[in-house]
Amino acid sequence: MIFNKKLFYISIFWVGETLAFGQVPRPNATPYTNEVTYEKLKKKYPFITPIDRPIPQNIGIDKEVEYANINGLSLKADVYYPLDNSKKHPGIAMVHGGGWISGTKENEKYMAMELASKGYVTIAVGYRLADVAKYPAGVEDIETAIKWLKKNRKKYSLDQDKIAVLGESAGAQMATLVGVRSKNNIKAIVNVDGIVSFIHPEAEESTYAAYWLDGDRNTNLKNWTEASPLEYVTKNTPPTLFINSSQPRFHAGRDEMMKKLKAYHIPTEFHEIKDTPHSFWSAEPWFMETLHYTVGFLDKVLK
Numbered sequence: 001m002i003f004n005k006k007l008f009y010i011s012i013f014w015v016g017e018t019l020a021f022g023q024v025p026r027p028n029a030t031p032y033t034n035e036v037t038y039e040k041l042k043k044k045y046p047f048i049t050p051i052d053r054p055i056p057q058n059i060g061i062d063k064e065v066e067y068a069n070i071n072g073l074s075l076k077a078d079v080y081y082p083l084d085n086s087k088k089h090p091g092i093a094m095v096h097g098g099g100w101i102s103g104t105k106e107n108e109k110y111m112a113m114e115l116a117s118k119g120y121v122t123i124a125v126g127y128r129l130a131d132v133a134k135y136p137a138g139v140e141d142i143e144t145a146i147k148w149l150k151k152n153r154k155k156y157s158l159d160q161d162k163i164a165v166l167g168e169s170a171g172a173q174m175a176t177l178v179g180v181r182s183k184n185n186i187k188a189i190v191n192v193d194g195i196v197s198f199i200h201p202e203a204e205e206s207t208y209a210a211y212w213l214d215g216d217r218n219t220n221l222k223n224w225t226e227a228s229p230l231e232y233v234t235k236n237t238p239p240t241l242f243i244n245s246s247q248p249r250f251h252a253g254r255d256e257m258m259k260k261l262k263a264y265h266i267p268t269e270f271h272e273i274k275d276t277p278h279s280f281w282s283a284e285p286w287f288m289e290t291l292h293y294t295v296g297f298l299d300k301v302l303k
Contacts, residue, residue, distance in 0.1 A: 024210040026131070032098035034107055037282040048283040051110045056117035058083050067125075067148035068141065073132070077145050078105055078124045080116035081156045088159035090187075090302040091121040093146050093178070097169025097194070097279075100138065100212035101130040111166075111281070114291050120164075120298070121156045123149050127174075130212040135227055138212075142178050162302050164188035164238075166294065168281055169250070170208070173229065179240070180232035188301045189240040190294055193278055197230040197253030204249045228253070233260040241297040242270035243290055245278050267301060 030036070038050050055061070062079040069075065082089050094112055096103040108124035115122045127141035142165070150160040165186055167175030172194020179189035198205055199217070210216040213223040225231060230253045240261060242254050254270065261268040271293045273280055280286040 024207065024214075024216060027099065027101060027207045027211055029099060029102045029208075032096075032102040032107070033104065034110075034282045037279045041277055041279065041283055045277070045283075048286070051282070051284055051287050053110050053113065056113055059113060059116040061113075067145045070128075073128070075128070075141055075144070076105075076126045077148075078109070078112070079149070079156065080109075080112040080122045080124070081158075082116055082119055082121070084119075085157040088153075088157055089119050089121050090162035090164065090298070091123070091146075091149055091156075091158050091160070092164045092166055092190075092298070093142060093149070093175070094122060094124045095127070095142055095165065095167035095171035095175040095178075096124070097167065097171040098129070099208040100135075100170045100174075101208060103129075103171070107168075107282075110287065111291060111294075115295070115298075118295055118299075119303070121149070121158045130208075134214040135212050135223055139174055139177055139227075142174060143181075143184060146178070146184065161185075162187050164190065164298055164302060166190035166192070167194060168192040169194050169278065170212075173227075176229040176240070177227060177232075180229045180237050182232075182234070182236050187238050188298055189238055190243070190297065191240065191254075192243045192281055192290060193245050193247075193250045195250060195252040195254075196257050197228040198224040199228055200230065200253040200256070202248070203252040230257050230260075233257055233264075235264040235266075237261060237264070237266055239267035239297075239301040241268070241293065243281075243293050244270060244272045245276040245280050246272060246274060247276075247278050250278055269297065 064076045094108040096107040105124040105126040112122040125145040127138040153160045165175040165179045172191040176191050179186040281290045
């Protein structure tokens with residue numbers, strides 16, 4: 001074997017640099033949309049159908065509204081709202097999934113339309129993904145979008161004192177984190193198959209979480225702990241709904257969080273949609289079941 005002294009030193013430097021700065025290779029993320037997810041799921045679940053719903057006649061939609069501009073980067077959201085302006089309506093900030101690195105606010109359009117038609121001002125938030133900015137940037141973007149919505153409350157007949165957060169998958173983790181932070185004054189949380197703790201013994205998050213949290217669990221335990229909603233539960237945490245698939249890894253921390261909430265006499269419930277994959281909400285009939293549970297819970301705690 002020929003020993004390459006120069007290459008050896010370069011390799012040692014690279015390894016040392018990775019260890020020193022906690023660099024994590026970018027995951028090989030694929031596009032995360034309703035359409036791509038449906039095509040993937042139908043191979044194993046041939047009975048499912050794509051979500052295809054008309055725009056309800058009693059709502060308005062404002063697309064691509066800029067809620068913030070960060071160093072020239074325009075952050076945008078879509079707002080779906082009831083046309084009835086005779087009264088104030090509760091609000092919902094919706095957060096798409098995609099492993100913190102993929103996905104789009106467009107994923108939320110069908111759920112957002114249906115919720116708006118049932119009397120909720122709904123904002124589907126586009127936030128900075130991990131390729132653009134690491135944690136906590138995306139979480140801060142969601143908080144900023146909620147502040148923007150409150151500032152525009154008159155236009156949308158919004159009751160700014162009744163704001164909920166809803167997210168799916170990685171978006172559920174982010175939405176729940178926003179919800180448990182007392183400064184945000186959130187009144188309800190809907191967590192659709194998202195973990196609530198990165199440090200729970202059952203948590204299986206690895207590469208995607210490490211990429212977003214800027215280091216793996218061993219090198220950046222601070223971020224892994226700080227980004228875990230379970231750590232924030234107090235007597236002031238809002239009522240929380242969990243809607244889960246039958247995939248155990250996405251339940252990490254759920255039971256512990258519900259136990260804490262019940263100890264404080266805070267309304268909480270969960271519904272597991274039987275024999276479902278992760279991303280079940282991206283196809284029928286699971287979409288309608290998810291909507292049913294969501295509306296039932298939010299109507300109880302916000303109306």
